[in-house]
Amino acid sequence: MLDNSTLFVYPGDTGAKLMPKSRYENYIGGKWCSPKDGKYFENTSPTTGKVICEIPRSNSKDIELALDAAHKAAPDWGKTGPAIRANILLKIADRIEENTEMLALAETLDNGKPIREGHAADIPLTVDHFRYFAGAIRSQEGTIGNIDGMSSGGGNSALGMMAYHYPEPLGVVGQIIPWNFPILMAAWKLAPALAAGNAVVLKPAEQTPFSICVLMELIEDLIPPGVVNIVQGFGVEAGKPLASSNRIAKVGFTGETTTGKLIMQYASENLIPVTLELGGKSPNIFFKDVMDGSDDYISRCVEGFLHAYFNQGEVCTCPSRALIHEDIYEPFMAMVEDRVNMLNCGTPFDLNTQVGAQASNEQFEKIMSYMDVGVQEGAKVLFGGGKRQMEGSLSGGYYVAPTAFKGNNSMRIFQEEIFGPVVSVTTFKDEAEALAIANDTLYGLGAGVWSRNANTCYRMGGGIQAGRVWVNNYHSYPAHAAFGGYKNSGIGRETHKMMLNHYQQTKNVLVSYAEEPDGFF
């Protein structure tokens, strides 16, 4: 940071706190390895359009090398005591925490998000996630079932019988990470997998391959070789051979529906489990009585609407459908618009900036295409509605104005995750209509309910078909709360200790302490 300023020097420039190398390599078996075929691609920053570094353009040969390393490491790693694994996770957390500023800079450079988000959300949540799973694995216990004396086919086999259940790791797992929270989403998958005793081959998104290299450089000395392997490259060239490999025991994927289906097809060939997080179109519902709250509470609700602009809307649970009771629509939206007008949309490298750059050109183009569909469908632009042209070195970046459309739920802008700072707003008459609109979607990942009435909140919490219903808050992601989708939003959960189950299998050792013959033969 510059003295007396909230502005960080652009990484790589003189005096910057982050100096990217011109080239990074794959991290395999505890070493930084060039891709087998020697190919690289240029990774650009969405903040400026400028090249950050070269990244390996890996293929199946590199994936096989990583799988070799992971298989070599997995047996010993899986047998380490939970305390040892937990301590490693705690050290990883400490190391990340000590380097929050640099990692936040790396995220901003790679992804475009404003640095305050990396500082306040991505990196602290990453730290907490490793600590949470360190605690979760320490405290995890199996069960013992006392089957002694149970009548079992008339014989004596169940005399003195005990059923011991305890979790064991799966072995080597594959993980495919999205580009919207490159480090945090890696942590969501890595922390439980490592805590559970698995070795990992991880493929970062090709849009944001850089920050995880910075992370691995920081923590590589803490992890036994081969336990974490990072293979960079394009999805079709490196992700596909990983997801379709018969050498992984599970694949974890965050992305979209078509690729989710393809990954399940691959998994069906190998009879392995998958966890999928495939996005949503989350409703954020504001009941009439929010306006009866204190000024602070009303302000909190208005802020709840603006959560849609967190991470430029590039969040699987972006509250991109706002449902507002018709009686409060006018005053509420007036406050929302006032607050949006106060948003700081400056350079992502300034700690005061609240809305940054979209992660890539194609993402920018997609958002623009939805703005176009919205207008064609007859939705009314309430504010925003287009590109945000930045100046100077940022003029080559991908910036979109925080936007709201007024329309109805049958419009495509209400049905698709635009993944941009675009909210589609509609009104409702009563609770039944709010619930019907909320559930009229293919997806069910997140939802927000804002009301002072506990019973309304309770009914909506149960009625909304989504894996996470935030009540009087939004975009909170504590490690101790399960996150995942209903309907087309995916399979399985992330965060929470139940995530360990997705990276473990249950061993049952059934022991008889009987001294006599069974009596069957």
Added chain:
Amino acid sequence: MVGDILFLEINVIERLSFTQETEKLVDELTDIHGDLVFHQSGGCCDGSAPMCFPRDEFKVGSRDIYLGEIKGQPFFIAHDQYAYWEHTKLIIDVVPGRGGMFSLEGPTGKRFLTRSKVFSDDEYKEIKSNPPLSASEVSGIEGLKTTS
């Protein structure tokens, strides 16, 4: 290849179109990978974008809707997604970009993009009176994998 040309003219042109850039990129990809299949994705990250695979790579859902073809390469969308999209014509374009998960164009530095045109009332009536075929109903697409 899609066999029934007449069918294409009646049904396909209406629900799907594509730009010259798309034609060029599809030619490029068929030269390398042979027959292709497109599937419209939904959801987050690279979602709401068309995915392009070698035709025998991706098993299309039997209920998925056949929207048409791009230079002989069939294009599908999930049936439940189509229910929300049916009032729009999809225009497949190409933009500079990267990603698209396992979509074949990823390494080219270009990315397929779905643009849309909302049908006029008359067009929409015609679309509704002319229901689309599902993957299990469409015939003559060589190498297409789906559940019969």
